Amino acid sequence: MNKAEREEFFARLRAANPEPQGELVYHNAYTLLVAVVLSAQATDIGVNKATGPLFQLADTPEKMLELGEDRVRDLIKTIGLYRNKAKNVIRLSEQLIAEHGGEVPGDRDKLVKLAGVGRKTANVVLNTWFEQPTIAVDTHLFRVSNRTGLARGKTPDEVEAKLLKRVPEPYRRHAHHWLILHGRYVCKARKPDCPNCVVSDLCRYKAKTTAA
Structure with missing residues (x-):
């Protein structure tokens, strides 16, 4: 895909959805971070069902620590890998208080040092909350990147x-x-909605699909 085609590609996506929003429900930078950590190998819908009650009780690192790991684990048990994720939520809450005054840092190097936070999670937080042009x-x-020819690569980092x-x-x-939204609702894995x-x-x- 050449430069002009890439320009047109994104112009059309913008025209169709001028202000795209992620589908995880959050109230502040901290709850966004927790939600993204919990979303690994889980659906946004599933995460939102669990974090609704969780965030009503704890929407800051301090409140999460008061809640405790056992209670957190019980509240998120419908999410895959919930035991390890509960440990990470408690640990990252401790780290935020001890190292960042209870605030979520807007820096990738600092974010990836938090429990359960990898590059992808850090990029989501930086993009969604701090409005940085991360991907x-x-x-x-x-x-979507590989299928369309926008940016082909064998690994997420390469893409x-x-x-x-x-x-x-x-x-x-x-x-x-x-x-992400294009891949979730249009350029789907099994049957992309090419028409x-x-x-x-x-x-x-x-292998574009055709209308029925």
């Missing part, structure tokens, strides 16, 4: 590096959400 490559974004170079500057702030895709003619995918 978190999940399975949806990885598929991320290429996207950071290829996404036109005016679109970098929201590129993360546009691509209703706004960038189908720009896409390099050879």
Whole structure:
């Protein structure tokens, strides 16, 4: 996909959804961080069901520590890997209080030192809360980037590096959400909805689906 095509690609995604939003429910930077940590290998819908009651009780690191690991584990037990995730939530809460005054840092190097936080999680928080032009490559974004020819790569890190170079500057702030939502609802894994895709003619995918 050349520069002009990439420009058109994102212009169409913006036209279809000018202000894209993630689907995790959160109230502040801390609850966003916790929600993203809990979302690993889980659906946003599933996470939101668990974090509704959790965040009513604890929406700060201090309140989470008061709640305790056992109670956190009980509240999130419908989420995959809930035992380890409960430990991470408690540990990262301790780290935030001890190292950052209870505040979520807007710096990737500091974020990835928190329990349960990898590069992808850090990028989501930096993009969503701190409005930085980061790109978190999940399975949806990885598929869309490779399938369309926007940025092909064998690993998430490789795709991320290429996207950071290829996404036109005016679109970098929201590129993360546009691509994830496109992969979740249009460019789906098993049967992409090519007939209703706004960038189908720009896409390099050879096995495009047709209308029934």
